[in-house]
Amino acid sequence: MDSTDPTPKAFLQTPWRLTLWGCAAALWLLPALAMRLTDQVNWAPGDFAVFGAMLAGLVGGIEFLSALRLGLRSKIIAAAGVVAVFALVWVELAVGIFD
Incomplete structure (x- = not known):
């Protein structure tokens, strides 16, 4: 196989992807840790x-x-949009800003 083969092994060998998914997994587990340390966090x-x-x-x-084959500036702007949508959904689910 050549180095451009998008297999799971090649996926895990890309450091930034592994870091990105690892950070997401750590964020996902953070509320579970908080639930063990305090009674103020109560997730179902x-x-x-x-x-x-x-x-x-x-x-x-x-x-x-x-x-995507975009310039760096376009990728950053689009990623900021994705993060903004994530934040808006998160805040809406937490406190209901659109009521």
């Missing part, structure tokens, strides 16, 4: 599922944008 399994889906969409969107 559905909360973890929704947050995991949101993180997967965020990281998947950023990864998709990085694969």
Whole structure:
């Protein structure tokens, strides 16, 4: 196989992708740690599922944008849009800003 083969092994050998998904996994587990340390955090399994889906969409969107043949400036602007959508959905689910 050549070095451009997009196999899972090649995927894991790209340091920034592994770091990006690793950080998302760490963020996903952070509320579980907080629940063990304090009573102020009380997440149900559905909360973890929704947050995991949101993180997967965020990281998947950023990864998709990085694969496009765009200039660096366009990629940064598009990634900022993906992050903004993630933040708006997160805030809406947390406190309901659009009511």
